[in-house]
Amino acid sequence: MKREIPLLIVFVAGCFMAIQFFVPHASSEYVYEFVMDWTIIIGVFAMALGIWSFVKVSLNKINRRQENWQYSIVAMAGLFGMIVFGSSIMKLFGATQVGLESYMFKHFFDYVIIPLHATTFSLLAFYIASAAFRAFKAHSLMATVLLVSALIIMLRFNPFLGPVGEYVGDGAAWILNYPNMAAKRAIGIGIGLGMVATALKVILGIERGYMGSD
Amino acid sequence: MTNIGLYFSIGIIVIGLLAILRYSLKGKDIDRRIIFLFMFITVASSLLFKMEFPEKPTLIVKKVFNKIENLPEGSRILISFDFDPAMKPEVMPMANAFVRHCMVKKHKLYIMTLWATGQALMLESIEEVLKPEFPDAVYGEDYTSLGFKAGGVGVLNVIITDFRKMYATDEHGTPLDEIPLFAEVTSAKDMDLILPIGGGAPGPKEWILFVGDPGKVPIAPGLAAVVAPLIYPYYPKQAIGLLGGVKGAAEYESELLRNYDQFKDMDTPALSMMGPQTMAHIVIIAFIIIGNITYFRKRRMNDNA
Incomplete structure (x- = not known):
C-alpha cells in the first residue's frame, strides 16, 4: 500500500489535469486554480526548505573548518543581514522606512548585489573572447559553417561596414529567421514530445524516480 | 579631445593585434591573459571616450x-x-x-x-x-x-x-x-x-x-x-x-x-553601450581570425615535419 497509494494519486491527478485542459467549464477552472494555489504553497515551502538546507550546509562547513569555510560566514551574513535590514526590527534602531524602502536594504541591493551580479555576468565577455579564439576553428565543414554564421551575426552590429552592412544585416536576419528558427522549433517540438512521454510514464507508474529509491 | 583618446586607443588595439598576428604566423599560441587584456582595453577605452554609433531599427x-x-x-x-x-x-x-x-x-x-x-x-x-x-x-x-x-x-x-x-x-x-x-x-x-x-x-x-x-x-x-x-x-x-x-x-x-x-535629453544607456559592444565584437572577430591562422599554420608545419 505504501507504494500503491502514491501511484494511484499520481494516476488520478495526472489524468484529471490532462482532461481538465480540454474542459472549458467554470467548475473545471475552479479546480484548476485550486490546484495552482497548492503549487504556489508547495513552492513557498520549498523556499523555506532551501534556506534551512543552506543554513545547515553552511554551519557544517564552518564547524568542520572545511576548505573556504570563511565564505560560508559571508554568505550567512548576507542572507540574515538582508532579512534583518528589510524587516520591521530596524525601526528599533531608528529606521523610518522598512522593507524595500529601508535605507540599508536599498543600499546593500544597489551598491553590493547589483554590482556583484553585473560584474559576474560581465566576465562572460572575457571568457567568450578566449573561448572563441581557442574553439572557433575551421577544422571541418560543419565547424566552418558555424564559424561563418557566428561571424555574420557578430558583424551585423558593425557600423564600419558601410554599404556592405545592409547585406550582412540581411544575411544575419536570414540566419536567425530560417536556420536558427527551424532548429529551435525542431528542438522545441522534440522537448515537448519528450515531456509528454515522460509525463505518461509518470502517470502510468512506469517512471517512479519521484518516489525515491525503488 | 575625445576623438584623440579614442583614436589613440584604437591605434594601440590595432598595433597590438598586428603584433599578435605576426606572432601567431610563427605557429605559436597566445596566452589567454593577452586576450583578456585586449578585451579590457577595448571595452574600457570605448566607455571612457564615449564611442556611439547611429542605430537603425530592424x-x-x-x-x-x-x-x-x-x-x-x-x-x-x-x-x-x-x-x-x-x-x-x-x-x-x-x-x-x-x-x-x-x-x-x-x-x-x-x-x-x-x-x-x-x-x-x-x-x-x-x-x-x-x-x-x-x-x-x-x-x-x-x-x-x-x-x-x-x-x-x-x-x-x-x-x-x-x-x-x-x-x-x-x-x-x-x-x-x-x-x-x-x-x-x-x-x-x-x-x-x-x-x-x-x-x-x-x-x-x-x-x-x-x-x-x-x-x-x-x-x-x-x-x-x-x-x-x-x-x-x-x-x-x-x-x-x-x-x-x-x-x-x-x-x-x-x-x-x-x-x-x-x-532628446533622456538617458540612453543602450546606445552608449553599443560602442563598447561593437568594439568588443571586432576584437573577438580579430582573435577568431588570428586563432584560425595559427591553427592552419600549425597544421602545415606538422604536415611538413
Missing part, C-alpha cells in the same frame, strides 16, 4: 515600437520586470524605454514582476523614470504596480483567468477593487499588450506559453541577448516582435529619439 524591433505607437490612447499595457541585477545593464534600458513610450502615448500601465530580485528594479524604473519624467501621471489611474508574487508559472496560470485570485491588493496593500485601473480588468486577457522583460525562467517564454498564446494577448518581449535566439521561433505569431539584448534596446531608444523631441 523590422523585429520596429514592430514592437509601432504596436505601442498605434494602440489607441488609454490602452492597457502590462510590463513584467522578470530579471535580476545580473541582467539589469542589458534589459533595464528596454524597460525604461517601454515605460517612457507607454506614458508618452498615455497608455495605462500595469507593472509587476515574477522575480523577487525584480521588485527593486521595478521600483527603480518607477522612481527614476516614470515619476520624474511624467509628474502628472497619477498612481492608480495612469499606472499601477502589483509588485512581486511568488509562484512563477503558477501566477501566470491564475492571472490568465483572474487577477484578484492571485493579487488581493497592489504593491501598497490597496485592494484591486479600489484601484480605478482595475475597474474593468478581470484577467490578463483584458490587456491590449504584454511586455515581459527578462531572460530566465519564469520569463518571456512562459508569458508566451501560459498567457499570450492561450489568452490571445499580443506579446512583445524584451530579452537578454543569450536567450533571444530561443524566442525567435515564437515570432511573428506568438510574439509580435522582440528586443534582443543591448542592440534591441539601442534600436528602440533611437526610435524614441527620432520620434519624440521631448526625449
Whole structure:
C-alpha cells in the first residue's frame, strides 16, 4: 500500500489535469486554480526548505573548518543581514522606512548585489573572447559553417561596414529567421514530445524516480 | 579631445593585434591573459571616450515600437520586470524605454514582476523614470504596480483567468477593487499588450506559453541577448516582435529619439553601450581570425615535419 497509494494519486491527478485542459467549464477552472494555489504553497515551502538546507550546509562547513569555510560566514551574513535590514526590527534602531524602502536594504541591493551580479555576468565577455579564439576553428565543414554564421551575426552590429552592412544585416536576419528558427522549433517540438512521454510514464507508474529509491 | 583618446586607443588595439598576428604566423599560441587584456582595453577605452554609433531599427524591433505607437490612447499595457541585477545593464534600458513610450502615448500601465530580485528594479524604473519624467501621471489611474508574487508559472496560470485570485491588493496593500485601473480588468486577457522583460525562467517564454498564446494577448518581449535566439521561433505569431539584448534596446531608444523631441535629453544607456559592444565584437572577430591562422599554420608545419 505504501507504494500503491502514491501511484494511484499520481494516476488520478495526472489524468484529471490532462482532461481538465480540454474542459472549458467554470467548475473545471475552479479546480484548476485550486490546484495552482497548492503549487504556489508547495513552492513557498520549498523556499523555506532551501534556506534551512543552506543554513545547515553552511554551519557544517564552518564547524568542520572545511576548505573556504570563511565564505560560508559571508554568505550567512548576507542572507540574515538582508532579512534583518528589510524587516520591521530596524525601526528599533531608528529606521523610518522598512522593507524595500529601508535605507540599508536599498543600499546593500544597489551598491553590493547589483554590482556583484553585473560584474559576474560581465566576465562572460572575457571568457567568450578566449573561448572563441581557442574553439572557433575551421577544422571541418560543419565547424566552418558555424564559424561563418557566428561571424555574420557578430558583424551585423558593425557600423564600419558601410554599404556592405545592409547585406550582412540581411544575411544575419536570414540566419536567425530560417536556420536558427527551424532548429529551435525542431528542438522545441522534440522537448515537448519528450515531456509528454515522460509525463505518461509518470502517470502510468512506469517512471517512479519521484518516489525515491525503488 | 575625445576623438584623440579614442583614436589613440584604437591605434594601440590595432598595433597590438598586428603584433599578435605576426606572432601567431610563427605557429605559436597566445596566452589567454593577452586576450583578456585586449578585451579590457577595448571595452574600457570605448566607455571612457564615449564611442556611439547611429542605430537603425530592424523590422523585429520596429514592430514592437509601432504596436505601442498605434494602440489607441488609454490602452492597457502590462510590463513584467522578470530579471535580476545580473541582467539589469542589458534589459533595464528596454524597460525604461517601454515605460517612457507607454506614458508618452498615455497608455495605462500595469507593472509587476515574477522575480523577487525584480521588485527593486521595478521600483527603480518607477522612481527614476516614470515619476520624474511624467509628474502628472497619477498612481492608480495612469499606472499601477502589483509588485512581486511568488509562484512563477503558477501566477501566470491564475492571472490568465483572474487577477484578484492571485493579487488581493497592489504593491501598497490597496485592494484591486479600489484601484480605478482595475475597474474593468478581470484577467490578463483584458490587456491590449504584454511586455515581459527578462531572460530566465519564469520569463518571456512562459508569458508566451501560459498567457499570450492561450489568452490571445499580443506579446512583445524584451530579452537578454543569450536567450533571444530561443524566442525567435515564437515570432511573428506568438510574439509580435522582440528586443534582443543591448542592440534591441539601442534600436528602440533611437526610435524614441527620432520620434519624440521631448526625449532628446533622456538617458540612453543602450546606445552608449553599443560602442563598447561593437568594439568588443571586432576584437573577438580579430582573435577568431588570428586563432584560425595559427591553427592552419600549425597544421602545415606538422604536415611538413
